[in-house]
Amino acid sequence: MVEGKSKKRPVLPLSYEVERIVAKKECQKECDYWNTMSDHLSPLNELKFRDVIHVVKTSPIILNRQSISETEVAFSLGLSNNFLYQLNDAVAKYSLSFVSILNSQCNHFQLIDCERLNSRLKNLCYKILLEIKPIRGGQRKNYFLKHKSVTIFKHELLNVKKIQYTLSELDKEKVKLEKRCRDLFEQLAKENEHAVIISEQNLDIFTLQQQNSYLADRISKLEEQLPKYKDDKDFDQLAPKTQSRTLKKLETDAQRALWFSNTFGLTPKCLTMTSTKGKDISLNFQEKKCSDFNCMTLEDQDKIMKLVFLMDRLCVSDAAYHELTMVHNDMPRSYLLVQCRNGVNKSFEIERLPGNVPGAVINISSEIEKLLERHVNKHDDVNQVYVKFSGDGAKVSRISNFVFFSLSNASTANTTSFQEQQTFAIVECSENHESLKKCCLPVFNQINNILSREKWHIAGTDINVKYFVSSDMKFIQLLLGLGSCTGExxxxxxxxxxNERSNLSFHWNFYHEPSIARTVEEIAQEAKQNKKRFGCKHAPFLNLSVDQYIPDELHLMLRVTDILLRNLINDAKDLDSDLKLKRLPQTNLKKLTELIQGCEVAFSFLTNKAGELDWTSLSGSEKVKLLNQLPDQLLLQDGVIRDETRNDVVSLWKDLLFLYKYINESTDCGSIVLEKNKVWVENFLKIGSKFRNGYNLHNVTPYMHCFVYHLPYFVENFGPLKKFSGQGVEKNNDIVKQIHQKKSNKWDSAVSALTTRKRLEFGYMNNMEREKRSYFKKSEWWDGSLKIFRSGKRKEILKEISEANINSRTSLDFGEMNEHDLRAFLKDHGINTKIRNREKLMNLVSSNCLYI
Ligand SMILES: [Zn+2]
Structure with missing residues (x-):
């Protein structure tokens, strides 16, 4: 098909890929044209064109211009009229040049987009348009089949050789680029791997930073405490006195800074320095005899530490000890004790709390670490540890109230002693929501952080930790943001x-079913509403599930005993008022006092400001004594309480003691515990049905409801409740109270009390307490004789007091007393009178045998 002047011109290869050359043309514009065109021209159109283009032999007749030599002509291109007709349309439609469209239809050669070819093609197209206009039908068809030819000059053909060369060059470049691309890709993959590793490491670093944030804080605080030297003057410029002072200070600090050399077993002896003027100055560390606590032998240090511990435990003041050392020369000097104490104090990182009140907190997570370490050391195979947080408020003086927070190990029952309690925060504020919110938020934040951490890694062991809060009901209500005990x-x-509290007809788990049990989320939700339902006043402070708040059995017993004791007293009071109506001596209340005092409990009645009868509040151990001894005494003594219900009341007291011991040790299932506790409340209400006040449905307190319906749940799920006992906490509170009253700084009460308490804990943990000497307890002495001995001693003292009263009475001269004094004297002896006549008053005195 392709012909031409074969002798002079190379034949265009059939399979030559013109498209490829065109695609790689340097001219970007042409490439763009090509691409756009290929997009626009459908394959159908392409076919249509392909049939109508062919190369024809060059004929000189076609060449109009004589001036053009034959050698310059490459070939002639035959284009059908139809093609030209459509070419015109395509040019208008796609706004491309004529040559570009023609090129797109040729596979074997490509033309240069020059002006001559374009105008030639344009003229041909217009010519066809003009010629076709009048022609119709078959003639038109024939006309379209005819051809027009276009002469193509050599210079109008694209230089294939040049393009071929460029192509081969580009191919080489392509191979190079492909290799480079592969290399870069590999490099990128490696970089990505590195990036993943780095991001993982960053994550690790971030978690480590988070975990050790308190250490960073501590370091920054310690840096603040670093000694600051004046840097405005050189050593040489200082006065001799200042120089020696600076050297002394430098010596202490240098020794402290060089302590690390001891870890290599090396002790620094001297330090030589040169001043700016070139003067050599040397400090000898070991020349003088050291009188510091740190220079003492380990044995002596241990003794001093024990002394410090004893002083803390017995609340001995520094002044008292100093006076003792003045009397006895061989006692360690008091400054050594102060140094030792300061050394111990430095190991606690105590922070102040906000709220403009004395408040101190210690890092809780390090406290838990200590606790777990102790547990791991004692027990070999542990993977689950119960940590119990406790909080309580206590009045430490007439005007100040402390709120304590402590934690302890609740995994085993033998860890409830006060030595095992670790106090972590003390705040001097009242025990209510506002104060806690104002002062204790940092404490709650710390606890919340810890609550989210269930796994601890201690001494190579992974330990799962479950957290509980156990305290009296008031504090649990505060922590949960609920109203007080008196609420609905x-x-x-x-x-x-x-009203529902006294209903005893439900099964043991009823109040822990989702329909009626509380959840922390629900309390928070209700607290946000305007109408705060179910007593939800505020959002809970802690992010801990409600069933991990365990009631403290001690407070439970105390509060229930309170009610029983109040009922006893009211009973006696009622009997007394009956006697008063009959004008008989009122002895029942007095007898009750004697009975209670007979149980070795300090107890008396008093009248409060409102004029109501009040009585001494009893401690936990005193109430246990009462529960143990009072019921039997009540049975033996006539009067005191009403006979109709005497047996019921006595058995109620005895049963309470039994149940108190039972829930502390029981491992029974919930339903059995419920039955036992339910019977007790039923007996309580039975007395009420016999028309006794104080034993009625409305006297069933939240504590009693908890006793019947919540204790079974906790016993079923967590076993005997002794391990959650608040006895250690109470004892701990007493100790802190004592520290506050006897030993601490009143103007920095919380920090001082917490520091002392932490020192005591340090002492307990390091076994500084003296081992008790073993002795045999003779049971008859402790149970019988001692009691008689003590009560005899008390009676003796009371007798002496009354004798002193009688002696003073004989010295009274009634003759010199006026009417007012006489009336006051009679009132003191229980006779209230309004008589004003002096004679009658004297008669009253003598008739009552009030003087000898
Ligand atoms: Zn309940």
Missing amino acids: YACPWCKVSK
Whole structure:
């Protein structure tokens, strides 16, 4: 098909890929044209064109211009009229040049987009348009089949050789680029791997930073405490006195800074320095005899530490010890004790709390670490440890109230002693929501952080830690943001109403079912509403599930005993008022006092400001004594309480003691515990049905409801409740109270009390307490004789007091007393009178045998 002047011109190869050359043309514009065109021209159109283009032999007749030599002509291109007709349309449609469209239809050669070819093609197209206009039908068809030819000059053909060369060059470049691309890709993959590793490491670093944030804080605080030297003057410029002072200070600091050399077993002896003027100055560390605590032998240090511990435990003041050392020369000097104490104090990182009140907190997570370390050391195979947080408020003086927070190990029952309690925060504020919110938020934040951490890694062991809060009901209600015990919905664990509390017909787990049990989320939700339902006043402070708040059995017993004791006293009071009506001596209340005092409990009645009868509040151990001894005494003594219900009341007291011991040790299932506790409350209400006040349905307190319906749940799930006992906490509170009253700085009460308490704990943990000497307890002495001995001693003292009174009475001269004094004297002896006549008053005195 391709012909031409074969002798002079190379034949265009058939399979030559013109498209490829065109695609790689340097001229970007042409490339763009090509691409756009290929996009626009459908394959159908392409076919249509392909049939109508062919190369024809060059004929000189076609060449109009004589001037053009034959050698310059490459070939002639035959184009059908139809093609030209459509070419015109395509040019208008795609706004491309004529040559570009023609090129797109040729596979074997490509033309240069020059002006001559374009105008030639344009003229041909217009010519066809003009010629076709009048022609119709078959003639038109024939006309379209005819051809027009276009002469193509050599210079109008694209230089294939040049392009071929460029192509081969580009191919080489392509191979190079492909290799480079592969290399870069590999490099990128490696970089990505590195990036993943780095991001993982960053994550690790971030978690480590988070975990050790308190250490960073500590370091920054320690840096602040670093000694600051004046840098405005050189050593040489200082006065001799200042120089020696600076050297002394430098010596201490240099020794402290060089302590690390001891870890290599090397002790620094001297330090030589040169001043700016070139003067050699040397400090000898070991020349003088050291009188510091740190220079003492380990044995002596141990003794001093024990002394410090004893002084803390017995609340001995520094002044008292100093006076003792003045009397006895061989006692260690008091400054050594102060140094030792300061050394111990430095190991606690105590921070102040906000709220403009004395408040101190210690890092809780390091406290838990200490606790777990101790547990791991004692027990070999541990993977689950119960950590119990406790909080309580206590009045430490007439005007100040402390709120304590402590934690302890609740995994085993033998870890409830006060030595095992670790106090971590003390705040001097009242025990209410506002104060806690104002002062204790940092404490709650710390606890919340810890609550989210269930796994601890201690000494190579992974330990799962479950957290609990155990305290009296008031504090649990505060932590959960609930209203007080007197509210309609007072129970911290469920939404039982005041009236429903005395209903005993439900099964053991009823109040822990989702329909009625409380959840932390629900309390927070209700607290946000305007109408705060179910006693939810505020959002809970801690992010801990409600069933991990365990009631403290000690407070439970105390509060229930309170009610029983109040009922006893009211009973006696009622009997007394009956006697008063009969004008008989009122002896029942007095007898009750004697009975209670007979149980070795300091107890007396007093009248409060409102003029109501009040009585001494009893401690936990005193109440246990009462529970043990009072019921039997009540049975033996006539009067005191009403005979109709005497047996019921006595058995109620005895049963309470039995149940108190039972829940502390029971491993029974919930339903059995419920039955036992339920019977007790039923007996309580039975007395009420015999028309006794104080034993009625409305006297069933939240504590009693908890006793019946919540204790079974906790016993079933967590076993005997002794391990959650608050006895250690109470004892701990007493110790802190004592420290506050006897030893601490009143103007920095919280920090001082917490530091002392931490020192005591340090002492307990390091076994500084003296081992008790073993001795045999003769049972008859302790149970019988001692009691008689003590009560005899008390009676003796009381007798002496009354004798002193009688002696003073004989010295009274009634003759010199006026009417007012006489009336006051009679009132002191229980005779209230309004008589004003002096003679009658004297008669009253003598008739009552009030003087000898
Ligand atoms: Zn409840």
